[in-house]
Amino acid sequence: MAKAVEPGQSSETNVYIWQAGDWMSWLPAASALLGAIIGVTSTLLTDRLRWRREFSDRQLSIRRTSYRDYLVALASWRNGMRETAYNPSLSIEERRDRTAQALIDSQAYERRMEMLITAPESVVRESEATYKVLKKMKAPIAGGLLESSTEYRELTASFEERLQKLRASMRTDLGVQNPEAGIGYPGIIPE
Template identity: 30%
Template sequence: MNWTSLLSTMAGALIGIGSTMVADRSRWKRDRRDHEQDVKRQVYAEYMAALSRSRREIRFAASEPGMEVEQRAQLARESFNGGSKYELRYQISVIAPEDVVDAAATAFHALRDLQDRVTEGHLRDSKPYALAREEYDRSFADLRHRIRSDIGSGNPRSAMRKRLPSSPSA
């Protein structure tokens, strides 16, 4: 019996099995990382949408001068408390890096401050409302920037332009 061919066959089989295991492990890690990124994207998008919805509703409450003060305050409170901002913020605290968690909390508190200005009776054209709105806008932009950095999306507008075909020349 020729031991050399038997050992060569066994070595080839072990190398084949080993390389398959390494490739499978690598594929599993990549799939897991992709899944984690997809979960982050979904939670981030839902959180930002919830903040935006509340911001729009608070703006509506602050834009209605004919509305009774208590009715305006109630609408502002309901718009802030509605949605799933609290739950999504807690999810972010588990899955996101610390800078995104901090930015999410800052945007949340800035939105609550904006709601407080409306609850206090300030309308959209008042100085306290304008200051609170500017602070919210800054904190929301910072959150968006940190989220983009975390998920590696960069500037979506420039990425979109790269994908769009150029228009034909006249």
């Protein structure tokens, strides 16, 4: 049987008997350890929250840039086709070349692919619908459709309507208050 010994004494089998007040010698070390744990944990949480906020800001910036580039590309493509529709002296071959070149120069197809990977589903749905309406204008204009025709005005009105919905969905995704503000006023995309 082991016998109890006082601190500082040795025996074959040492069994230390805790005395009142012995735990107090550990209190400063335990407090320091607890303080270090709290400090490290709060630093890690703060860093994580900062990283999340910065990541969210970067994603928003990427989407904003992508949206802007896509809208510019659609406007460029549409303007290239509009120039063709306003020029009755062009041959059918020249009209085909110009409408094809308008798509290439605008980079609308490339920006469309960018939208597919950066935008949420609601914006992708609207961007695809807008792209398809604009693409639907290409063949008639290449085939000789002029700006004075009713069909051209209907196609243009259809595009404008889709474009308004696209801009509204983009503004909603970007968190713009009142996403419909400024959309649909005459002269945004002049004829």
